Amino acid sequence: MLSCRDLAEKASDHIEKKLSFREALSYRLHLFLCGYCRKFVRHLKTTIEFGQRLPEPEPLSDEEAEKIAAQTFEKSDQE
Amino acid sequence: MLHKAQDEEDIDALRRGDRAAFTRLVQRYHRPMLVIARAIVGDVWAEEVLQEAWVSINRALPRFEGRSSLQTWLYTIVRNEARTRLSKESRYVSLESTIGSHEDTIESLNMQFKKDGHWQNSPANWHTDSPLQLLEQTQLRQCIDRTLSTLSADQCAVFTMRDLQQMDLQEICNILELSSSNVRVLLHRARLSLMQVIDRYQETGTC
Structure with missing residues:
Protein backbone atom coordinates (compact mmCIF):
# COMPACT_ATOMS: atom_id res chain seq x y z
CA MET A 1 0.00 0.00 0.00
CA LEU A 2 1.36 3.41 -0.95
CA SER A 3 1.95 5.96 1.76
CA CYS A 4 0.77 9.56 1.29
CA ARG A 5 4.42 10.57 0.78
CA ASP A 6 4.79 7.97 -2.00
CA LEU A 7 1.63 9.20 -3.63
CA ALA A 8 2.77 12.83 -3.51
CA GLU A 9 6.02 11.80 -5.21
CA LYS A 10 4.24 9.82 -7.93
CA ALA A 11 1.47 12.30 -8.61
CA SER A 12 3.04 13.92 -11.70
CA ASP A 13 3.94 10.48 -13.08
CA HIS A 14 0.31 9.41 -12.69
CA ILE A 15 -0.92 12.56 -14.41
CA GLU A 16 1.62 11.96 -17.21
CA LYS A 17 0.39 8.32 -17.42
CA LYS A 18 3.85 6.99 -16.66
CA LEU A 19 2.96 4.55 -13.88
CA SER A 20 2.83 0.83 -14.52
CA PHE A 21 -0.58 -0.85 -14.35
CA ARG A 22 0.15 -2.17 -10.85
CA GLU A 23 1.46 1.21 -9.62
CA ALA A 24 -1.53 3.04 -11.10
CA LEU A 25 -3.90 0.63 -9.41
CA SER A 26 -2.23 1.11 -6.04
CA TYR A 27 -2.20 4.90 -6.60
CA ARG A 28 -5.90 5.00 -7.38
CA LEU A 29 -6.81 2.78 -4.46
CA HIS A 30 -4.92 5.07 -2.08
CA LEU A 31 -6.56 8.12 -3.62
CA PHE A 32 -9.99 6.55 -3.21
CA LEU A 33 -9.36 6.09 0.51
CA CYS A 34 -7.47 9.30 1.36
CA GLY A 35 -9.12 12.72 1.32
CA TYR A 36 -5.85 14.58 2.08
CA CYS A 37 -4.20 13.06 -0.97
CA ARG A 38 -7.22 13.84 -3.13
CA LYS A 39 -6.88 17.44 -2.05
CA PHE A 40 -3.13 17.41 -2.79
CA VAL A 41 -3.70 15.96 -6.28
CA ARG A 42 -6.48 18.48 -6.95
CA HIS A 43 -4.09 21.30 -6.05
CA LEU A 44 -1.33 19.81 -8.20
CA LYS A 45 -3.66 19.52 -11.19
CA THR A 46 -4.75 23.13 -10.72
CA THR A 47 -1.08 24.14 -10.56
CA ILE A 48 -0.28 22.26 -13.78
CA GLU A 49 -3.21 23.80 -15.62
CA PHE A 50 -2.23 27.21 -14.25
CA GLY A 51 1.35 26.63 -15.50
CA GLN A 52 0.14 25.57 -18.93
CA ARG A 53 -1.85 28.76 -19.26
CA LEU A 54 0.96 31.06 -18.20
CA PRO A 55 2.06 33.24 -21.09
CA GLU A 56 5.45 32.35 -22.52
CA PRO A 57 8.17 34.86 -21.68
CA GLU A 58 7.78 38.09 -23.65
CA PRO A 59 9.10 37.54 -27.17
CA LEU A 60 12.08 39.65 -28.19
CA SER A 61 11.28 43.15 -29.39
CA ASP A 62 11.54 43.84 -33.13
CA GLU A 63 14.79 45.71 -32.53
CA GLU A 64 16.38 42.93 -30.46
CA ALA A 65 15.39 40.24 -32.98
CA GLU A 66 16.59 42.37 -35.91
CA LYS A 67 19.94 42.92 -34.17
CA ILE A 68 20.50 39.18 -33.63
CA ALA A 69 19.43 38.39 -37.20
CA ALA A 70 21.81 41.06 -38.53
CA GLN A 71 24.72 39.67 -36.48
CA THR A 72 23.90 36.16 -37.66
CA PHE A 73 23.78 37.10 -41.36
CA GLU A 74 26.97 39.12 -41.01
CA LYS A 75 28.79 36.18 -39.37
CA SER A 76 27.39 33.71 -41.91
CA ASP A 77 28.64 35.93 -44.77
CA GLN A 78 32.13 36.08 -43.26
CA GLU A 79 32.43 32.28 -43.05
CA MET B 1 3.99 23.49 -30.38
CA GLU B 89 36.10 24.23 -22.13
CA SER B 90 36.70 20.67 -20.90
CA ARG B 91 33.93 21.15 -18.46
CA TYR B 92 31.31 18.81 -19.74
CA VAL B 93 29.02 17.99 -16.87
CA SER B 94 26.03 15.98 -17.96
CA LEU B 95 22.71 17.20 -16.66
CA GLU B 96 22.16 13.68 -15.33
CA SER B 97 24.88 14.25 -12.75
CA THR B 98 23.30 17.44 -11.40
CA ILE B 99 19.78 16.10 -10.86
CA GLY B 100 20.28 15.28 -7.21
CA SER B 101 21.50 18.74 -6.31
CA HIS B 102 18.17 20.54 -5.96
CA GLU B 103 16.50 19.02 -2.96
CA ASP B 104 14.82 22.05 -1.37
CA THR B 105 11.36 21.45 -2.76
CA ILE B 106 11.37 17.75 -1.96
CA GLU B 107 12.70 18.53 1.53
CA SER B 108 9.91 20.96 2.15
CA LEU B 109 7.34 18.46 0.83
CA ASN B 110 8.81 15.74 3.05
CA MET B 111 8.39 17.92 6.11
CA GLN B 112 4.66 17.74 5.59
CA PHE B 113 4.65 14.01 6.35
CA LYS B 114 4.93 11.98 9.54
CA LYS B 115 7.56 9.27 9.85
CA ASP B 116 5.04 6.67 8.72
CA GLY B 117 4.50 8.60 5.46
CA HIS B 118 1.07 10.02 6.29
CA TRP B 119 0.26 13.73 6.15
CA GLN B 120 1.07 15.69 9.33
CA ASN B 121 -1.90 17.95 8.58
CA SER B 122 -4.38 18.27 5.80
CA PRO B 123 -3.09 20.22 2.79
CA ALA B 124 -4.45 23.78 3.12
CA ASN B 125 -7.82 24.63 1.70
CA TRP B 126 -7.62 26.81 -1.38
CA HIS B 127 -10.12 29.62 -1.90
CA THR B 128 -10.20 28.75 -5.56
CA ASP B 129 -9.21 25.72 -7.63
CA SER B 130 -9.78 27.59 -10.87
CA PRO B 131 -6.57 28.18 -12.87
CA LEU B 132 -8.28 31.01 -14.73
CA GLN B 133 -9.19 32.82 -11.53
CA LEU B 134 -5.66 32.30 -10.24
CA LEU B 135 -4.21 33.74 -13.44
CA GLU B 136 -6.19 36.92 -12.86
CA GLN B 137 -4.37 37.57 -9.56
CA THR B 138 -1.62 40.01 -10.55
CA GLN B 139 0.27 39.63 -7.31
CA LEU B 140 0.27 35.83 -7.59
CA ARG B 141 1.58 36.11 -11.14
CA GLN B 142 4.43 38.25 -9.84
CA CYS B 143 5.16 35.66 -7.12
CA ILE B 144 5.19 32.91 -9.77
CA ASP B 145 7.49 34.89 -12.09
CA ARG B 146 9.88 35.33 -9.18
CA THR B 147 9.74 31.62 -8.38
CA LEU B 148 10.34 30.61 -12.00
CA SER B 149 13.45 32.77 -12.03
CA THR B 150 14.78 30.92 -8.98
CA LEU B 151 14.19 27.40 -10.32
CA SER B 152 17.37 25.54 -11.15
CA ALA B 153 18.24 25.90 -14.85
CA ASP B 154 17.40 22.25 -15.56
CA GLN B 155 14.02 22.45 -13.81
CA CYS B 156 13.26 25.68 -15.66
CA ALA B 157 14.14 24.09 -19.02
CA VAL B 158 11.95 21.04 -18.41
CA PHE B 159 9.06 23.14 -17.07
CA THR B 160 9.27 25.53 -20.04
CA MET B 161 9.33 22.71 -22.57
CA ARG B 162 6.65 20.54 -20.98
CA ASP B 163 4.14 22.84 -19.30
CA LEU B 164 4.58 26.12 -21.17
CA GLN B 165 5.28 24.69 -24.62
CA GLN B 166 3.55 21.35 -24.10
CA MET B 167 6.28 19.38 -25.81
CA ASP B 168 6.27 15.60 -25.75
CA LEU B 169 8.19 14.12 -22.78
CA GLN B 170 10.29 11.89 -25.02
CA GLU B 171 11.32 14.86 -27.16
CA ILE B 172 12.44 16.69 -24.02
CA CYS B 173 14.48 13.65 -22.94
CA ASN B 174 16.14 13.53 -26.37
CA ILE B 175 16.97 17.22 -26.46
CA LEU B 176 18.32 17.44 -22.92
CA GLU B 177 19.80 13.92 -23.09
CA LEU B 178 18.14 12.96 -19.83
CA SER B 179 16.39 9.76 -18.88
CA SER B 180 12.62 9.83 -18.77
CA SER B 181 12.61 9.34 -15.01
CA ASN B 182 14.95 12.29 -14.46
CA VAL B 183 12.91 14.58 -16.69
CA ARG B 184 9.83 13.61 -14.70
CA VAL B 185 11.60 14.27 -11.39
CA LEU B 186 12.65 17.74 -12.58
CA LEU B 187 9.15 18.45 -13.85
CA HIS B 188 7.51 17.32 -10.63
CA ARG B 189 9.87 19.46 -8.53
CA ALA B 190 9.20 22.52 -10.66
CA ARG B 191 5.45 21.96 -10.33
CA LEU B 192 5.75 21.49 -6.57
CA SER B 193 7.65 24.78 -6.30
CA LEU B 194 4.81 26.55 -8.10
CA MET B 195 2.23 24.74 -6.00
CA GLN B 196 3.92 25.90 -2.81
CA VAL B 197 3.74 29.49 -4.00
CA ILE B 198 0.03 29.17 -4.80
CA ASP B 199 -0.48 27.46 -1.45
CA ARG B 200 1.20 30.30 0.44
CA TYR B 201 -0.62 32.91 -1.61
CA GLN B 202 -3.99 31.31 -0.93
CA GLU B 203 -3.24 31.22 2.78
CA THR B 204 -1.57 34.61 3.32
CA GLY B 205 -2.25 36.69 0.19
CA THR B 206 1.51 37.21 -0.28
CA CYS B 207 4.50 35.37 -1.75
Missing part, protein backbone atom coordinates in the same frame (compact mmCIF):
# COMPACT_ATOMS: atom_id res chain seq x y z
CA LEU B 2 2.62 26.96 -29.82
CA HIS B 3 4.34 28.41 -32.90
CA LYS B 4 3.68 25.54 -35.29
CA ALA B 5 1.37 27.46 -37.62
CA GLN B 6 3.77 30.39 -37.95
CA ASP B 7 6.69 27.97 -38.44
CA GLU B 8 4.85 26.22 -41.27
CA GLU B 9 3.99 29.51 -42.87
CA ASP B 10 7.60 30.67 -42.79
CA ILE B 11 9.43 27.45 -43.60
CA ASP B 12 9.85 27.97 -47.35
CA ALA B 13 11.04 31.54 -46.85
CA LEU B 14 13.45 30.33 -44.16
CA ARG B 15 14.88 27.70 -46.50
CA ARG B 16 15.43 30.43 -49.11
CA GLY B 17 17.37 32.51 -46.56
CA ASP B 18 14.72 35.22 -46.21
CA ARG B 19 15.92 37.65 -43.59
CA ALA B 20 12.49 38.86 -42.44
CA ALA B 21 11.38 35.25 -41.83
CA PHE B 22 14.62 34.58 -39.96
CA THR B 23 14.05 37.64 -37.77
CA ARG B 24 10.57 36.35 -36.90
CA LEU B 25 12.12 32.98 -36.04
CA VAL B 26 14.58 34.69 -33.69
CA GLN B 27 11.70 36.58 -32.13
CA ARG B 28 9.73 33.39 -31.45
CA TYR B 29 12.49 31.12 -30.25
CA HIS B 30 15.37 33.13 -28.79
CA ARG B 31 14.06 33.17 -25.22
CA PRO B 32 13.10 29.47 -24.95
CA MET B 33 16.40 28.55 -26.61
CA LEU B 34 18.20 30.63 -24.01
CA VAL B 35 16.48 28.60 -21.28
CA ILE B 36 17.83 25.38 -22.83
CA ALA B 37 21.33 26.80 -23.29
CA ARG B 38 21.36 27.95 -19.66
CA ALA B 39 20.33 24.49 -18.47
CA ILE B 40 23.34 22.98 -20.23
CA VAL B 41 26.13 25.57 -20.06
CA GLY B 42 24.97 27.96 -17.33
CA ASP B 43 24.45 31.71 -17.46
CA VAL B 44 27.97 32.72 -18.38
CA TRP B 45 28.12 31.10 -21.81
CA ALA B 46 24.45 30.81 -22.69
CA GLU B 47 24.20 34.01 -24.77
CA GLU B 48 27.40 33.22 -26.64
CA VAL B 49 26.26 29.66 -27.34
CA LEU B 50 23.04 31.03 -28.71
CA GLN B 51 24.82 33.39 -31.10
CA GLU B 52 26.77 30.42 -32.44
CA ALA B 53 23.59 28.36 -32.62
CA TRP B 54 21.82 31.01 -34.72
CA VAL B 55 24.71 31.01 -37.20
CA SER B 56 24.56 27.19 -37.44
CA ILE B 57 20.78 27.35 -37.85
CA ASN B 58 21.02 29.96 -40.60
CA ARG B 59 23.59 27.84 -42.42
CA ALA B 60 21.61 24.60 -42.05
CA LEU B 61 18.10 25.91 -42.79
CA PRO B 62 18.26 25.35 -46.57
CA ARG B 63 18.83 21.66 -45.82
CA PHE B 64 16.06 21.35 -43.17
CA GLU B 65 14.03 18.35 -44.30
CA GLY B 66 11.19 18.58 -41.79
CA ARG B 67 11.71 15.10 -40.36
CA SER B 68 11.23 16.60 -36.89
CA SER B 69 9.33 19.76 -36.04
CA LEU B 70 11.23 23.00 -36.60
CA GLN B 71 11.10 23.61 -32.85
CA THR B 72 12.75 20.26 -32.03
CA TRP B 73 15.33 20.83 -34.76
CA LEU B 74 16.21 24.27 -33.35
CA TYR B 75 16.46 22.99 -29.79
CA THR B 76 18.68 20.10 -30.90
CA ILE B 77 21.08 22.54 -32.56
CA VAL B 78 21.22 24.62 -29.36
CA ARG B 79 21.91 21.45 -27.37
CA ASN B 80 24.73 20.48 -29.75
CA GLU B 81 26.29 23.95 -29.67
CA ALA B 82 26.09 23.97 -25.88
CA ARG B 83 27.78 20.58 -25.64
CA THR B 84 30.48 21.61 -28.09
CA ARG B 85 31.17 24.64 -25.95
CA LEU B 86 31.38 22.57 -22.79
CA SER B 87 33.74 20.06 -24.33
CA LYS B 88 35.93 22.93 -25.64
Whole structure:
Protein backbone atom coordinates (compact mmCIF):
# COMPACT_ATOMS: atom_id res chain seq x y z
CA MET A 1 0.00 0.00 0.00
CA LEU A 2 1.36 3.41 -0.95
CA SER A 3 1.95 5.96 1.76
CA CYS A 4 0.77 9.56 1.29
CA ARG A 5 4.42 10.57 0.78
CA ASP A 6 4.79 7.97 -2.00
CA LEU A 7 1.63 9.20 -3.63
CA ALA A 8 2.77 12.83 -3.51
CA GLU A 9 6.02 11.80 -5.21
CA LYS A 10 4.24 9.82 -7.93
CA ALA A 11 1.47 12.30 -8.61
CA SER A 12 3.04 13.92 -11.70
CA ASP A 13 3.94 10.48 -13.08
CA HIS A 14 0.31 9.41 -12.69
CA ILE A 15 -0.92 12.56 -14.41
CA GLU A 16 1.62 11.96 -17.21
CA LYS A 17 0.39 8.32 -17.42
CA LYS A 18 3.85 6.99 -16.66
CA LEU A 19 2.96 4.55 -13.88
CA SER A 20 2.83 0.83 -14.52
CA PHE A 21 -0.58 -0.85 -14.35
CA ARG A 22 0.15 -2.17 -10.85
CA GLU A 23 1.46 1.21 -9.62
CA ALA A 24 -1.53 3.04 -11.10
CA LEU A 25 -3.90 0.63 -9.41
CA SER A 26 -2.23 1.11 -6.04
CA TYR A 27 -2.20 4.90 -6.60
CA ARG A 28 -5.90 5.00 -7.38
CA LEU A 29 -6.81 2.78 -4.46
CA HIS A 30 -4.92 5.07 -2.08
CA LEU A 31 -6.56 8.12 -3.62
CA PHE A 32 -9.99 6.55 -3.21
CA LEU A 33 -9.36 6.09 0.51
CA CYS A 34 -7.47 9.30 1.36
CA GLY A 35 -9.12 12.72 1.32
CA TYR A 36 -5.85 14.58 2.08
CA CYS A 37 -4.20 13.06 -0.97
CA ARG A 38 -7.22 13.84 -3.13
CA LYS A 39 -6.88 17.44 -2.05
CA PHE A 40 -3.13 17.41 -2.79
CA VAL A 41 -3.70 15.96 -6.28
CA ARG A 42 -6.48 18.48 -6.95
CA HIS A 43 -4.09 21.30 -6.05
CA LEU A 44 -1.33 19.81 -8.20
CA LYS A 45 -3.66 19.52 -11.19
CA THR A 46 -4.75 23.13 -10.72
CA THR A 47 -1.08 24.14 -10.56
CA ILE A 48 -0.28 22.26 -13.78
CA GLU A 49 -3.21 23.80 -15.62
CA PHE A 50 -2.23 27.21 -14.25
CA GLY A 51 1.35 26.63 -15.50
CA GLN A 52 0.14 25.57 -18.93
CA ARG A 53 -1.85 28.76 -19.26
CA LEU A 54 0.96 31.06 -18.20
CA PRO A 55 2.06 33.24 -21.09
CA GLU A 56 5.45 32.35 -22.52
CA PRO A 57 8.17 34.86 -21.68
CA GLU A 58 7.78 38.09 -23.65
CA PRO A 59 9.10 37.54 -27.17
CA LEU A 60 12.08 39.65 -28.19
CA SER A 61 11.28 43.15 -29.39
CA ASP A 62 11.54 43.84 -33.13
CA GLU A 63 14.79 45.71 -32.53
CA GLU A 64 16.38 42.93 -30.46
CA ALA A 65 15.39 40.24 -32.98
CA GLU A 66 16.59 42.37 -35.91
CA LYS A 67 19.94 42.92 -34.17
CA ILE A 68 20.50 39.18 -33.63
CA ALA A 69 19.43 38.39 -37.20
CA ALA A 70 21.81 41.06 -38.53
CA GLN A 71 24.72 39.67 -36.48
CA THR A 72 23.90 36.16 -37.66
CA PHE A 73 23.78 37.10 -41.36
CA GLU A 74 26.97 39.12 -41.01
CA LYS A 75 28.79 36.18 -39.37
CA SER A 76 27.39 33.71 -41.91
CA ASP A 77 28.64 35.93 -44.77
CA GLN A 78 32.13 36.08 -43.26
CA GLU A 79 32.43 32.28 -43.05
CA MET B 1 3.99 23.49 -30.38
CA LEU B 2 2.62 26.96 -29.82
CA HIS B 3 4.34 28.41 -32.90
CA LYS B 4 3.68 25.54 -35.29
CA ALA B 5 1.37 27.46 -37.62
CA GLN B 6 3.77 30.39 -37.95
CA ASP B 7 6.69 27.97 -38.44
CA GLU B 8 4.85 26.22 -41.27
CA GLU B 9 3.99 29.51 -42.87
CA ASP B 10 7.60 30.67 -42.79
CA ILE B 11 9.43 27.45 -43.60
CA ASP B 12 9.85 27.97 -47.35
CA ALA B 13 11.04 31.54 -46.85
CA LEU B 14 13.45 30.33 -44.16
CA ARG B 15 14.88 27.70 -46.50
CA ARG B 16 15.43 30.43 -49.11
CA GLY B 17 17.37 32.51 -46.56
CA ASP B 18 14.72 35.22 -46.21
CA ARG B 19 15.92 37.65 -43.59
CA ALA B 20 12.49 38.86 -42.44
CA ALA B 21 11.38 35.25 -41.83
CA PHE B 22 14.62 34.58 -39.96
CA THR B 23 14.05 37.64 -37.77
CA ARG B 24 10.57 36.35 -36.90
CA LEU B 25 12.12 32.98 -36.04
CA VAL B 26 14.58 34.69 -33.69
CA GLN B 27 11.70 36.58 -32.13
CA ARG B 28 9.73 33.39 -31.45
CA TYR B 29 12.49 31.12 -30.25
CA HIS B 30 15.37 33.13 -28.79
CA ARG B 31 14.06 33.17 -25.22
CA PRO B 32 13.10 29.47 -24.95
CA MET B 33 16.40 28.55 -26.61
CA LEU B 34 18.20 30.63 -24.01
CA VAL B 35 16.48 28.60 -21.28
CA ILE B 36 17.83 25.38 -22.83
CA ALA B 37 21.33 26.80 -23.29
CA ARG B 38 21.36 27.95 -19.66
CA ALA B 39 20.33 24.49 -18.47
CA ILE B 40 23.34 22.98 -20.23
CA VAL B 41 26.13 25.57 -20.06
CA GLY B 42 24.97 27.96 -17.33
CA ASP B 43 24.45 31.71 -17.46
CA VAL B 44 27.97 32.72 -18.38
CA TRP B 45 28.12 31.10 -21.81
CA ALA B 46 24.45 30.81 -22.69
CA GLU B 47 24.20 34.01 -24.77
CA GLU B 48 27.40 33.22 -26.64
CA VAL B 49 26.26 29.66 -27.34
CA LEU B 50 23.04 31.03 -28.71
CA GLN B 51 24.82 33.39 -31.10
CA GLU B 52 26.77 30.42 -32.44
CA ALA B 53 23.59 28.36 -32.62
CA TRP B 54 21.82 31.01 -34.72
CA VAL B 55 24.71 31.01 -37.20
CA SER B 56 24.56 27.19 -37.44
CA ILE B 57 20.78 27.35 -37.85
CA ASN B 58 21.02 29.96 -40.60
CA ARG B 59 23.59 27.84 -42.42
CA ALA B 60 21.61 24.60 -42.05
CA LEU B 61 18.10 25.91 -42.79
CA PRO B 62 18.26 25.35 -46.57
CA ARG B 63 18.83 21.66 -45.82
CA PHE B 64 16.06 21.35 -43.17
CA GLU B 65 14.03 18.35 -44.30
CA GLY B 66 11.19 18.58 -41.79
CA ARG B 67 11.71 15.10 -40.36
CA SER B 68 11.23 16.60 -36.89
CA SER B 69 9.33 19.76 -36.04
CA LEU B 70 11.23 23.00 -36.60
CA GLN B 71 11.10 23.61 -32.85
CA THR B 72 12.75 20.26 -32.03
CA TRP B 73 15.33 20.83 -34.76
CA LEU B 74 16.21 24.27 -33.35
CA TYR B 75 16.46 22.99 -29.79
CA THR B 76 18.68 20.10 -30.90
CA ILE B 77 21.08 22.54 -32.56
CA VAL B 78 21.22 24.62 -29.36
CA ARG B 79 21.91 21.45 -27.37
CA ASN B 80 24.73 20.48 -29.75
CA GLU B 81 26.29 23.95 -29.67
CA ALA B 82 26.09 23.97 -25.88
CA ARG B 83 27.78 20.58 -25.64
CA THR B 84 30.48 21.61 -28.09
CA ARG B 85 31.17 24.64 -25.95
CA LEU B 86 31.38 22.57 -22.79
CA SER B 87 33.74 20.06 -24.33
CA LYS B 88 35.93 22.93 -25.64
CA GLU B 89 36.10 24.23 -22.13
CA SER B 90 36.70 20.67 -20.90
CA ARG B 91 33.93 21.15 -18.46
CA TYR B 92 31.31 18.81 -19.74
CA VAL B 93 29.02 17.99 -16.87
CA SER B 94 26.03 15.98 -17.96
CA LEU B 95 22.71 17.20 -16.66
CA GLU B 96 22.16 13.68 -15.33
CA SER B 97 24.88 14.25 -12.75
CA THR B 98 23.30 17.44 -11.40
CA ILE B 99 19.78 16.10 -10.86
CA GLY B 100 20.28 15.28 -7.21
CA SER B 101 21.50 18.74 -6.31
CA HIS B 102 18.17 20.54 -5.96
CA GLU B 103 16.50 19.02 -2.96
CA ASP B 104 14.82 22.05 -1.37
CA THR B 105 11.36 21.45 -2.76
CA ILE B 106 11.37 17.75 -1.96
CA GLU B 107 12.70 18.53 1.53
CA SER B 108 9.91 20.96 2.15
CA LEU B 109 7.34 18.46 0.83
CA ASN B 110 8.81 15.74 3.05
CA MET B 111 8.39 17.92 6.11
CA GLN B 112 4.66 17.74 5.59
CA PHE B 113 4.65 14.01 6.35
CA LYS B 114 4.93 11.98 9.54
CA LYS B 115 7.56 9.27 9.85
CA ASP B 116 5.04 6.67 8.72
CA GLY B 117 4.50 8.60 5.46
CA HIS B 118 1.07 10.02 6.29
CA TRP B 119 0.26 13.73 6.15
CA GLN B 120 1.07 15.69 9.33
CA ASN B 121 -1.90 17.95 8.58
CA SER B 122 -4.38 18.27 5.80
CA PRO B 123 -3.09 20.22 2.79
CA ALA B 124 -4.45 23.78 3.12
CA ASN B 125 -7.82 24.63 1.70
CA TRP B 126 -7.62 26.81 -1.38
CA HIS B 127 -10.12 29.62 -1.90
CA THR B 128 -10.20 28.75 -5.56
CA ASP B 129 -9.21 25.72 -7.63
CA SER B 130 -9.78 27.59 -10.87
CA PRO B 131 -6.57 28.18 -12.87
CA LEU B 132 -8.28 31.01 -14.73
CA GLN B 133 -9.19 32.82 -11.53
CA LEU B 134 -5.66 32.30 -10.24
CA LEU B 135 -4.21 33.74 -13.44
CA GLU B 136 -6.19 36.92 -12.86
CA GLN B 137 -4.37 37.57 -9.56
CA THR B 138 -1.62 40.01 -10.55
CA GLN B 139 0.27 39.63 -7.31
CA LEU B 140 0.27 35.83 -7.59
CA ARG B 141 1.58 36.11 -11.14
CA GLN B 142 4.43 38.25 -9.84
CA CYS B 143 5.16 35.66 -7.12
CA ILE B 144 5.19 32.91 -9.77
CA ASP B 145 7.49 34.89 -12.09
CA ARG B 146 9.88 35.33 -9.18
CA THR B 147 9.74 31.62 -8.38
CA LEU B 148 10.34 30.61 -12.00
CA SER B 149 13.45 32.77 -12.03
CA THR B 150 14.78 30.92 -8.98
CA LEU B 151 14.19 27.40 -10.32
CA SER B 152 17.37 25.54 -11.15
CA ALA B 153 18.24 25.90 -14.85
CA ASP B 154 17.40 22.25 -15.56
CA GLN B 155 14.02 22.45 -13.81
CA CYS B 156 13.26 25.68 -15.66
CA ALA B 157 14.14 24.09 -19.02
CA VAL B 158 11.95 21.04 -18.41
CA PHE B 159 9.06 23.14 -17.07
CA THR B 160 9.27 25.53 -20.04
CA MET B 161 9.33 22.71 -22.57
CA ARG B 162 6.65 20.54 -20.98
CA ASP B 163 4.14 22.84 -19.30
CA LEU B 164 4.58 26.12 -21.17
CA GLN B 165 5.28 24.69 -24.62
CA GLN B 166 3.55 21.35 -24.10
CA MET B 167 6.28 19.38 -25.81
CA ASP B 168 6.27 15.60 -25.75
CA LEU B 169 8.19 14.12 -22.78
CA GLN B 170 10.29 11.89 -25.02
CA GLU B 171 11.32 14.86 -27.16
CA ILE B 172 12.44 16.69 -24.02
CA CYS B 173 14.48 13.65 -22.94
CA ASN B 174 16.14 13.53 -26.37
CA ILE B 175 16.97 17.22 -26.46
CA LEU B 176 18.32 17.44 -22.92
CA GLU B 177 19.80 13.92 -23.09
CA LEU B 178 18.14 12.96 -19.83
CA SER B 179 16.39 9.76 -18.88
CA SER B 180 12.62 9.83 -18.77
CA SER B 181 12.61 9.34 -15.01
CA ASN B 182 14.95 12.29 -14.46
CA VAL B 183 12.91 14.58 -16.69
CA ARG B 184 9.83 13.61 -14.70
CA VAL B 185 11.60 14.27 -11.39
CA LEU B 186 12.65 17.74 -12.58
CA LEU B 187 9.15 18.45 -13.85
CA HIS B 188 7.51 17.32 -10.63
CA ARG B 189 9.87 19.46 -8.53
CA ALA B 190 9.20 22.52 -10.66
CA ARG B 191 5.45 21.96 -10.33
CA LEU B 192 5.75 21.49 -6.57
CA SER B 193 7.65 24.78 -6.30
CA LEU B 194 4.81 26.55 -8.10
CA MET B 195 2.23 24.74 -6.00
CA GLN B 196 3.92 25.90 -2.81
CA VAL B 197 3.74 29.49 -4.00
CA ILE B 198 0.03 29.17 -4.80
CA ASP B 199 -0.48 27.46 -1.45
CA ARG B 200 1.20 30.30 0.44
CA TYR B 201 -0.62 32.91 -1.61
CA GLN B 202 -3.99 31.31 -0.93
CA GLU B 203 -3.24 31.22 2.78
CA THR B 204 -1.57 34.61 3.32
CA GLY B 205 -2.25 36.69 0.19
CA THR B 206 1.51 37.21 -0.28
CA CYS B 207 4.50 35.37 -1.75
